[in-house]
Ligand SMILES: Nc1ncnc2c1ncn2[C@@H]1O[C@H](COP(=O)(O)OP(=O)(O)OP(=O)(O)O)[C@@H](O)[C@H]1O
């Protein structure tokens with residue numbers, strides 16, 4: 197799948213933008229603060245209803261505006277195109293120009309698919325999958341386990357619609373169970389009250405864990421293959437699900453294992469007032485030739501591995517969905533040496549659409565085979581190569 201048209205209004209530095217986009221690799225070049233990340237952020241907003249940069253939607257709305265909107269037209273290999281629009285509320289504004297049409301006034305965020313308001317996030321996520329890589333994604337390798345769990349969550353949510361609901365139930369059960377554990381420890385509540393929360397925790401946790409393991413099993417060989425393409429066959433990347441439930445077997449066995457672990461940890465749980473095992477403690481082990489990249493990897497090795505992981509995430513979503521997601525690469529060439537940059541360029545051809553941004557594009561980057569090239573400056577986007585831009 198790919199995005200053929202993007203329209204932004206009052207979003208970040210974009211007052212008004214209409215952009216036609218061809219499939220294939222596209223290059224966006226612009227100096228710092230010219231709107232490169234904002235452009236990719238808007239596409240991810242359409243794909244996931246969220247910004248990768250902030251949890252405060254309001255921050256995306258152009259300063260001083262009452263609302264902002266991103267809209268996109270997505271084309272699929274099978275099935276008809278889909279129009280997705282996300283409208284966000286900004287600050288109170290007295291400017292009559294800032295009046296929103298009534299159909300959008302359904303709260304701080306309104307998502308529409310083909311003109312119909314959609315109330316559940318779960319029904320939007322995965323409609324038009326996209327995968328973003330930014331320099332911050334170094335944290336996938338270097339950062340805390342929470343960063344890697346987030347990667348799993350974002351990827352699986354785009355493949356398995358019920359995953360977000362399971363995650364939601366799990367978190368709720370965990371919160372309630374932890375609260376109660378503290379009370380039981382202080383003799384302020386009866387331990388019997390834990391049972392229903394434990395059941396919900398186990399039920400949702402078993403599904404989450406099975407989804408994660410299945411996803412990583414599928415991801416691991418793809419990531420290894422991409423890593424070897426990105427490093428000229430010099431590094432063997434290993435990806436492994438690290439969890440007390442890893443390899444626990446089918447659903448029934450996984451459930452028995454989870455229950456047994458919870459029972460075994462019960463004394464410690466009471467002591468700490470918190471659930472000690474389960475998917476909220478999951479991690480992903482990332483190794484190169486068997487040693488931990490997190491602990492021993494060079495900056496460049498970690499960056500390449502993070503990139504291989506993200507690109508393999510896109511491949512796996514493609515395998516599972518039958519439609520390759522849009523790949524968004526924010527400023528990832530600047531940190532790679534020439535050879536790795538060349539290998540990455542070759543890889544871009546295996547995706548249906550890739551949007552690449554660069555602040556300082558080298559000549560060799562500019563001269564690569566792009567379907568479209570664009571220059572950004574102060575919230576304007578000018579096409580310099582490829583299919584003709586329209587003002588539609
Ligand atoms: N809500 C907002 N309203 C108006 N402008 C904003 C808003 N949020 C951010 N900006 C501005 O938008 C501009 C573009 O930011 P963006 O992060 O997209 O730039 P960039 O091209 O990715 O830069 P860099 O190369 O430094 O990463 C910046 O000047 C930023 O201050």
Ligand SMILES: [Mg+2]
Nearest residue numbers: 232233234527
């Ligand atoms: Mg940027």
